[in-house]
Amino acid sequence: KKRIVIFASGRGSNAEAIHEACENGTVNGEVVGVICDHAGAQVLERARRWNVPSTVIELKSFENKAAFNDALLEAAVSYKPDLICLAGYMRICGENLIHAFPNRIINIHPALLPSFRGLHAQRQAIEAGVKVAGCTVHFVGTGLDDGPIITQTAVPVYDDDTEDTLSARILEQEHPSYVRAVAAYCRDELTIEGHHVSGMHGHH
């Protein structure tokens, strides 16, 4: 089984979907830790319910961003992950983490990248007047919401949609989409430019 660490900032519904898929055998993996940048986030209650250890690392506890990023890396390394899943993690990953886990960090973004990077992607889609929106699961690169795309799912945007109704329609697709991507990763099926990205690196 692949060791999966989840980075999350809030509600944790994508984290829940990944954990559930590990429990029911859809994903050949195990959630071994949750790293969260907000004490009090709902995802921490979920981790307690799963009996999965969690680490809270808040920016305000550190002198500067570099020290914060060092702490995040140290926490991640301590869980010995094969895969890091960003699931509603509302920060840009430090380069230290990306270099420590090349091709082993994936993210879900609530837009059809490369459109609508950054915060409030669903609101950006409404404001742009697009008729198709969706979600993207991708490998994490060093830029904001970039890196090789693994899978995308499209949903329609209706004339009377609000940010909330569109977000809900996208979220419904996020969970199965993220689970499919993680399952494929754990079967060593994912490739970047033709090269398999997992399997040969595993230190377990």
Ligand code: GAR
């Ligand atoms: C999800 O819609 C996720 O795609 C989005 O935040 C939400 C988290 O929900 N992520 C981003 O916007 C990343 N830039 P969750 O905590 O219930 O999974």
